[in-house]
Amino acid sequence: MTDSPTAFRSARDSGYLLCSDCEKLHYLSQEGLHCDRCGARLHSRITNSMNISWACLIASILLFLPANLLPIMTFKTFGQGEPSTILGGVLHLLEEDMLIIGLVVLTASIVVPVLKMIALTILLCTVQFGLQTNLRQKTMMFRIVEWIGRWSMLDIFVIGILVALVQLGSIAHIEGNHGATAFAIVVLLTMFSAIAFDTRLIWDNGISDCPPDSTDHKDDQ
Amino acid sequence: MQGTPKHLIACHECDLLIERVVNQPDQDVVCPRCHARLYYTTLNSIERLLALSIAGLILFIPANLFPILSLHVFGQSQSEIILQSALSLYEGGLEVVALLILLFAIVVPLIQLIALFYISFTLHYRWEGRLLRQAMHSYQHLRGWGMLEIFLLGVLISIIKLKDIADLEIGLGLYSLAALIIVITLSGIFFNPHQIWHQIDLHRKQSRFYD
Numbered sequence: 393m394t395d396s397p398t399a400f401r402s403a404r405d406s407g408y409l410l411c412s413d414c415e416k417l418h419y420l421s422q423e424g425l426h427c428d429r430c431g432a433r434l435h436s437r438i439t440n441s442m443n444i445s446w447a448c449l450i451a452s453i454l455l456f457l458p459a460n461l462l463p464i465m466t467f468k469t470f471g472q473g474e475p476s477t478i479l480g481g482v483l484h485l486l487e488e489d490m491l492i493i494g495l496v497v498l499t500a501s502i503v504v505p506v507l508k509m510i511a512l513t514i515l516l517c518t519v520q521f522g523l524q525t526n527l528r529q530k531t532m533m534f535r536i537v538e539w540i541g542r543w544s545m546l547d548i549f550v551i552g553i554l555v556a557l558v559q560l561g562s563i564a565h566i567e568g569n570h571g572a573t574a575f576a577i578v579v580l581l582t583m584f585s586a587i588a589f590d591t592r593l594i595w596d597n598g599i600s601d602c603p604p605d606s607t608d609h610k611d612d613q
Numbered sequence: 614m615q616g617t618p619k620h621l622i623a624c625h626e627c628d629l630l631i632e633r634v635v636n637q638p639d640q641d642v643v644c645p646r647c648h649a650r651l652y653y654t655t656l657n658s659i660e661r662l663l664a665l666s667i668a669g670l671i672l673f674i675p676a677n678l679f680p681i682l683s684l685h686v687f688g689q690s691q692s693e694i695i696l697q698s699a700l701s702l703y704e705g706g707l708e709v710v711a712l713l714i715l716l717f718a719i720v721v722p723l724i725q726l727i728a729l730f731y732i733s734f735t736l737h738y739r740w741e742g743r744l745l746r747q748a749m750h751s752y753q754h755l756r757g758w759g760m761l762e763i764f765l766l767g768v769l770i771s772i773i774k775l776k777d778i779a780d781l782e783i784g785l786g787l788y789s790l791a792a793l794i795i796v797i798t799l800s801g802i803f804f805n806p807h808q809i810w811h812q813i814d815l816h817r818k819q820s821r822f823y824d
Contacts, residue, residue, distance in 0.1 A: 400646055403623035403630040410623040413750060414810040417617045429814050431746050485774075493773050496766075531626060531647045538757075545717065545760055549767030550774075552698030552714045555705060557684050557771065559691055564778070568707045576710045583757075595627040595647065 402596065409436040438590040442519060448585035449512050452578045456505065459578050462571030465551050469564045477571060478502065478547060500546040501575070508544075508582050511537045512589065519593040527594055538586045544579045548572060624649055655805040659812070663733035665800040669726045672793040677719065680784035681768055684775065694786060695719055695764070717760040722797060725759055728752040729800055736812055741820060745813050753806060762794050 403410055407420045414430035422434050463475030476484065478501045485494035511533050517523065518530055551568050558566040622633050626649035636642050641653040655661075680692035695718050703711035728748040735742030768790075772781055 401630055402628040404628055406630045408617060408621070408623060408630060410625055410628065412625075413753060415623075415625055415807060416810070417621060417623055419617060429810060430749065432750065490773060493770055497770065528647055531649070542757060542760060543763055543766075545713075545763050546767055546770070548710060549698070549714065549718070549760075549764045550770050552702055552710070553682070553693060553767055553771040554774070556693040556697040556701040557682060557691055557775070558779075559701065560684075560686055560689050563687060563689065567705050568702050568710065570707070573707055573709045576713050580713065591626045591647075592628040595629070 402592070404436045404596075409434060412438070437592060437596075438588060441588055441590040441593060442516065444588035445512070445585045446516055448581045448588065449509065449516065452505075452581035452585065453509055455574050455578045455581065456509070459571055459575035460502075462574060463569040464547065464571040464575060465554065465566055465568050467554075467558075467564075467566050471562060475569055478575065481547075497547060497550075500543050504540055505544050505578060505582060508537050508541045508586075512582065512585055515589060515594065519596075522597045524597060530594055531591055534586070534589070534591055541579070541582055541586060544582075545576070548576050548579070622651065624651060652807045653805065655803055655808060658803055658805050658808055659733050659736050661803045662729055662800055663737050665796050665803065666726055666730035666733055669793060669796040669800065670730060672789050672796060673723060673726060676786055676789035676793045679786035679789065681786040681790065682772065683782040683784055685780040685782065686778070692784065695790075717758060718764045721755050722759040722761055722793075725752055725755050725797070728755075729804070732809065736809070736816060739816070739819075742813075742816065745816070749806075749809065749813065752804070756801070759797065761790065761797065765790060765794055 403417070404420060408417050409420050409423060410417055411427040411430060411432055411434055413432035414427060416427060416429045418427065418434055420436060423436055425434055426432065427434055460478055463477055464481070466475040467473045482494050482498045482501070485497060515530060515534055518527075551572050554566045555568050558564055620633050621630060623630050624644040624647060627644060627647040629644055629646045631645065631651075634642060636652070636654060638654040638656060642651045643649070644651055677695055680694055683690055683692035696715075698718070699711045699715040701711075702708075702714065728751045731742075731748045732745060732752065734740065735745060765787075768787060772783075775781055
């Protein structure tokens with residue numbers, strides 16, 4: 393029992409694979425079969441990870457343009473009113489001295505999606521070109537991006553609530569426009585891109601950038 | 614069906630092969646290379662999940678049936694339940710957005726609560742549980758797709774946007790929604806996939822033994 397795996401070897405290099413659903417360890421030779429504990433199909437890495445992740449990312453970057461250029465909703469009072477874009481809505485909030493709310497919407501609708509796209513591009517390039525720097529930081533970046541990306545749906549929910557609530561005929565009403573569809577699909581695609589991305593690919597290119605034996609579990613006895 | 618060495622585990626984020634160590638209940642075991650949390654112990658996980666999923670299923674009803682907000686202007690009023698957001702967008706021609714709101718704010722949270730109830734109920738009362746694996750897969754794959762807390766933030770922003778224009782009244786639905794979000798968040802914390810899969814494994818072996 394004392395033959396501990398020396399230095400840093402991946403499970404795949406040692407002839408094992410991890411079930412992606414229940415995280416039970418299997419032999420690499422069982423790839424393509426079903427996990428005997430949870431029934432999921434066994435894969436050493438997510439199938440077509442890079443292709444799917446790149447495809448979703450590029451599609452989301454392209455759709456980000458119409459999402460920001462097309463109006464997302466129209467607020468009409470007594471028959472008057474103009475459609476507004478995402479940025480227009482944020483500027484309107486800032487003009488009305490609703491600084492904090494304006495910043496929250498700005499962060500969720502523009503800053504987070506842009507940062508997420510940049511982060512995914514960096515991660516995909518890391519794997520694509522076999523870069524070997526700051527792997528731990530990149531893994532951390534992926535965790536943050538994966539968690540925070542869903543908050544971009546905020547503006548979509550706000551539109552949904554406003555459209556449902558402000559339906560007072562000719563006095564005031566709000567309707568949604570197709571910029572909202574584009575934006576919702578942008579968020580959806582970046583989420584798909586993150587799901588398809590396999591963080592293990594970052595570490596697959598051989599040398600690791602931190603010394604072995606820097607074991608972090610304090611409970612080693 | 615040969616077993617792999619029990620003393621080895623692999624990191625799910627960087628695929629590092631490491632030796633399993635015994636952890637205290639309050640200690641997380643962390644990957645030495647990428648710092649991902651590998652496994653940990655949750656005390657009374659199943660019982661807590663059972664209580665939380667029942668509470669969640671109960672709270673789901675008022676959160677979806679009672680109005681979240683009501684708006685009063687010039688003697689006219691309009692109230693909104695969560696479903697109304699999806700319906701109004703659908704009628705306004707934004708079918709995709711309507712579908713996403715329906716999924717993320719209603720369908721996904723409901724499926725997750727039902728799955729969680731099924732998992733914790735069958736494991737706690739040692740029922741047969743033919744669908745345990747499917748319930749676990751559904752719950753795990755839907756993690757991150759339930760967005761009620763984002764919906765709640767959207768409600769707060771809508772309140773601030775509309776408060777100068779109209780009279781707003783906060784409905785019972787909003788309080789239920791807030792409570793539901795707390796319950797769902799707690800159940801996410803107590804959901805320990807390693808432990809539950811292990812229990813499901815034991816459960817299946819036992820029921821096969823009694824057959």
